[in-house]
Amino acid sequence: MLDQIKIVLVNTTHSGNIGAAARAMKNMGVTQLVLVDPIAEIDGDAIVRASGASEILDSCITVASLDEAVADCGLVIGTSARGRHIPWPLCSPRECADKAKTAVANHNRVALVFGRESRGLTNEELHKCNAHVHIPTNPDFSSLNIAAAVQVLCYEMRLASLEEETVTSSNTWGVEWDYELAKHDDMERFFDHLKQSLVDIDFLDPNTPKQLMTRLRRMFQRTALDTMEVSMMRGILAAVQRKATIANDSAIKQQTDTQTDKQKKG
Numbered sequence: 001m002l003d004q005i006k007i008v009l010v011n012t013t014h015s016g017n018i019g020a021a022a023r024a025m026k027n028m029g030v031t032q033l034v035l036v037d038p039i040a041e042i043d044g045d046a047i048v049r050a051s052g053a054s055e056i057l058d059s060c061i062t063v064a065s066l067d068e069a070v071a072d073c074g075l076v077i078g079t080s081a082r083g084r085h086i087p088w089p090l091c092s093p094r095e096c097a098d099k100a101k102t103a104v105a106n107h108n109r110v111a112l113v114f115g116r117e118s119r120g121l122t123n124e125e126l127h128k129c130n131a132h133v134h135i136p137t138n139p140d141f142s143s144l145n146i147a148a149a150v151q152v153l154c155y156e157m158r159l160a161s162l163e164e165e166t167v168t169s170s171n172t173w174g175v176e177w178d179y180e181l182a183k184h185d186d187m188e189r190f191f192d193h194l195k196q197s198l199v200d201i202d203f204l205d206p207n208t209p210k211q212l213m214t215r216l217r218r219m220f221q222r223t224a225l226d227t228m229e230v231s232m233m234r235g236i237l238a239a240v241q242r243k244a245t246i247a248n249d250s251a252i253k254q255q256t257d258t259q260t261d262k263q264k265k266g
Helices: 015-028 044-050 054-059 066-072 093-105 146-162 185-198 212-222 228-266
Strands: 005-010 032-036 061-063 075-079 110-114 132-133
Touching: 005 066, 005 146, 005 212, 015 032, 015 044, 015 093, 015 146, 032 054, 044 054, 044 228, 061 066, 066 093, 066 110, 066 185, 066 228, 075 093, 093 110, 093 132, 110 146, 185 212
Parallel strands: 005 032, 005 110, 032 061, 075 110, 075 132
Antiparallel strands: none
């Protein structure tokens, strides 16, 4: 299980935190570290703070965007320390580990995403996650160092991996599932297709989108579509777009014919 868990750090500003996160990961047997557009570099401070986990720093991957970091993951869970205007599925660290174990048992990679030291993840970044995880800290002193947060979640991942009972898809759906969960990049292409389709049929005004796409994104992220379901949905959207194009062309032709008839009569 642990080799399918990916720790993603976004815009980390202190190199020591990167090293400390690597140490926390190695303590719990998690080895995949991805840095998204880091402000800090892996320097001597990071190596010292890693304290023997330098191989995780050596093998870590640096990417430019969160989309790139989680593109191959079927389950993306973002850490969140505060409530949001539009609520998203929220789980505890223990529940997060259960979700991860089920996802891995069904041949999916899992990303645990951690935000900036000063302000965490943006709303846009959190909207790319299937669920959010909240560590229930002391409300009188809730600020948690990023490496400490990584330690908590990696600990829960390790506990889940050590359980004797193997979690299968039957725990979630009652039967053995036939297709794996759609990966993040497939879902992002689906959301782009959905948005364009809604614009094409005049259901979504791109100038005044309000919260429509955010709520639709939340709905589909919550349902955890598999690869076949995403393919079917995109086929439906393509058919809707074709119908919309035909209807639009017909309306234009009718308008043109009407104008031509008026000109002839005039």
